[in-house]
Amino acid sequence: NALFLLLAAARISLIVQNLSIAVCAAAVYFVIIYKSEIETQWPDYGLQTLCYAGIILIAVIAQLASTGNTIAVEKDWIAEICGTDKDLLATTSAILKSIDLITNIVAPIATGQIMTYASTEIGAIFIGGWNVISVFVEYYLLWKVYTVVPALRAVKDKCVVDKDIENQESGKCASCMKGLLGSFLTLIRGWKTFMKYEVAFAGLGLASLYMTVLGFDNITVGFAYTQGINESIMGGLMAAGALVGILGTIIYPRMRKCIGQQRTGLFGLTSQLAFLTLCVASVWAKGSPFDLNYASKASESDDVLDTNSTAFPPLFNSTSIPPLFNNTTPVPFNDTSLSESETWEDYISVGLLMTGIIGARCGLWIADLTITQLFLEASWEQEVERVRVKIH
Structure with a gap:
């Protein structure tokens, strides 16, 4: 169904992000509760180190999903909603970023006080439970935006019309995509497409900004x-x-x-x-x-x-x-x-x-x-x- 195609990226990234954070919080909780047992299971704190590595890996997955969700909603969706109105695009982008930053005000204050004056265990439970509950609310809001804005569905309708053309282009390198070099070839094509933009160097500057x-x-x-x-x-x-x-x-x-x-x-x-x-x-x-x-x-x-x-x-x-x-x-x-x-x-x-x-x-x-x-x-x-x- 074309109605779900554009929503899929935001939906999958949202679910992976929230559930990964919940799993990570649960892992932190059990590491804290059974700290003394974990420390003595393997020599040289081996099991404890392995638990920390698992927590970090899950956190990385959550961060990648968060980035994917940001690209899907704050980059792709907003461009279609605002159309050619550049002033509206600037204002809407600023509003979305403000909402994101407001959550960054409330969340650290709440979790910081809980972890300091209650306990780290309770803080982990709070973070995990909040992400499990909020995934339903966030998904509903994404669905409402998608169904209310016709431009989002129109984009996918256009893509469905051009599906045959895309299939012809992708069919030429289907065998390569199935091979080990598929991802590498995709990366090369992506860089070629990216460097065709007049603002490519501005994008490189932004990427360098986030690296430093x-x-x-x-x-x-x-x-x-x-x-x-x-x-x-x-x-x-x-x-x-x-x-x-x-x-x-x-x-x-x-x-x-x-x-x-x-x-x-x-x-x-x-x-x-x-x-x-x-x-x-x-x-x-x-x-x-x-x-x-x-x-x-x-x-x-x-x-x-x-x-x-x-x-x-x-x-x-x-x-x-x-x-x-x-x-x-x-x-x-x-x-x-x-x-x-x-x-x-x-x-x-x-x-x-x-x-x-x-x-x-x-x-x-x-x-x-x-x-x-x-x-x-x-x-x-x-x-x-x-x-x-x-x-x-």
């Missing part, structure tokens, strides 16, 4: 934990980053009308790089773990104030975690029992890093929306030209 950008990903969050920031504070920082990102989505459509699409993108990239210099400066700031004297200072602070072990030994060594925001034993801000060796200056480095990441969110999303719109406009213009040539 600092964000609140697993590595950054894990690093922040080793610097003594607990889940509650981390959730607040992630929410602050989302708020700054929302500011970027608000600025983008207005700035685009004032100074144009390209200048808006350049402004976004410049703003992002300016804030990221704070992250570079954090490497040499006081309290940086890259300081040659950091290890000795951490050992001295551990002699003064004994910190509790973390939830996942031996991956995280508690002696490297300053006691101020230790995630297992939060210390009130007005506590005067801190050792003299631990001062607020020891947190300048991680503070600069977090400030740079949060501030860069505005420019990041301005640049992202700009380059994405350039691609959507180019794709639409190319499609119009293809139809015009076919008619004549």
Whole structure:
């Protein structure tokens, strides 16, 4: 049925994403509950390491599915819904990104407080249960959008009409696609098609941006934990980053009308790089773990104030975690029992890093929306030209 063809990509990616997160949360829960048994099953924490590897693999699958869902809805669907109205496309893209960032405000705050003041186990149950329930709501909303917008179904009707032509083209290399080199050949054809776009280099710039950008990903969050920031504070920082990102989505459509699409993108990239210099400066700031004297200072602070072990030994060594925001034993801000060796200056480095990441969110999303719109406009213009040539 042609009605389900365009919906299939969004549907499959949505289900895989939510269920993968639920399975990952369940795995984390059981690893925490049976931590002592898992540690002693195999020598050298072998079973524990295997469990961590499985959790990471499931998380990667969830992330890939999330990316697929984003491409299907925020890239393909939105172009068909807005048609040739570039202003509507810019505004709608900004609204969708704002909705995404709003969820990034609520989710970290909720889970951060639960994991800090209840327990990590309850936090895992909450995340897993939420994703199981939300998959039905999200699927229903996708279905409503698909059925309400005729343009989405019209795209697939056109594709069905051209099915014979596509089959003829794909039949020429059917034997190759079945071979081991099928994926490689598909990649080559994709790159050839991609480089034909006038905005191909802008797309490469966006890809490079995401390869180098600092964000609140697993590595950054894990690093922040080793610097003594607990889940509650981390959730607040992630929410602050989302708020700054929302500011970027608000600025983008207005700035685009004032100074144009390209200048808006350049402004976004410049703003992002300016804030990221704070992250570079954090490497040499006081309290940086890259300081040659950091290890000795951490050992001295551990002699003064004994910190509790973390939830996942031996991956995280508690002696490297300053006691101020230790995630297992939060210390009130007005506590005067801190050792003299631990001062607020020891947190300048991680503070600069977090400030740079949060501030860069505005420019990041301005640049992202700009380059994405350039691609959507180019794709639409190319499609119009293809139809015009076919008619004549």
